[in-house]
Amino acid sequence: MLFGRKSQMVGAEQALPGRPVRPFSLAPTHAVLGTPLEGPWPAGLQVAYFALGCFWGGEELFWQVPGVYSTAVGYMGGTTPNPTYEETCTGMTGHTEAVQVVYDPALVSYEQLLKLFWENHDPTQGYRQGNDIGTQYRSGAYWTTPEQEETLERSLKTYAAVLASQGYDPITTEVGPAGTFYYAEDYHQQYLHKVPHGYRCHAKTGVAYPVSA
Numbered sequence: 001m002l003f004g005r006k007s008q009m010v011g012a013e014q015a016l017p018g019r020p021v022r023p024f025s026l027a028p029t030h031a032v033l034g035t036p037l038e039g040p041w042p043a044g045l046q047v048a049y050f051a052l053g054c055f056w057g058g059e060e061l062f063w064q065v066p067g068v069y070s071t072a073v074g075y076m077g078g079t080t081p082n083p084t085y086e087e088t089c090t091g092m093t094g095h096t097e098a099v100q101v102v103y104d105p106a107l108v109s110y111e112q113l114l115k116l117f118w119e120n121h122d123p124t125q126g127y128r129q130g131n132d133i134g135t136q137y138r139s140g141a142y143w144t145t146p147e148q149e150e151t152l153e154r155s156l157k158t159y160a161a162v163l164a165s166q167g168y169d170p171i172t173t174e175v176g177p178a179g180t181f182y183y184a185e186d187y188h189q190q191y192l193h194k195v196p197h198g199y200r201c202h203a204k205t206g207v208a209y210p211v212s213a
Contacts, residue, residue: 009135016092018080024185031190032063035070048101049178051140052121053129055097056191057200067107072100074183088136096138100181110148114155115209122203124169130203142178166207
């Protein structure tokens with residue numbers, strides 16, 4: 001991965017201009033699950049978005065969960081339309097590296113996904129995760145339904161209290177409604193399936209999420 005070093009968010013007026021359409025093509029199906037990489041999704045499925053540092057390892061965590069239908073990596077929370085990886089790594093698009101998770105709520109709950117999210121990175125580090133420094137590595141969780149919003153806000157307060165009791169700083173996770181998710185380039189999709197010994201970086205706290213989901 002490229003190590004960005006931008007330590008503050010770029011304003012919309014300084015952000016890179018981007019482009020009106022995606023500048024690359026994607027494989028039609030998930031390399032591991034064999035399901036579509038892009039919607040529309042089958043009825044009854046829900047979508048959630050998480051940012052927990054390098055998106056390669058984040059996606060690998062979620063595609064292994066029973067009940068997850070599809071995953072993809074991309075860029076979220078910024079200004080530049082249809083950014084490239086190289087542009088995002090400059091910190092001049094405003095995006096964070098994110099994972100799209102499409103799941104069946106009858107088989108896996110949103111709270112179970114949040115447990116995986118909270119326990120597999122350090123949500124107190126601001127614009128970094130471990131050795132990866134820059135705004136594109138910030139922690140984020142973005143909801144797509146009112147039920148997700150309620151669960152996310154409750155889980156954040158719960159986990160923040162547990163972390164504080166263990167001496168950690170306040171959670172810096174960016175929380176809000178999901179905006180546009182821009183897919184990353186095809187070689188990033190299911191990267192750690194294609195390159196099994198590839199880079200993984202998650203600065204775990206080792207503190208368990210207290211809700212049994």
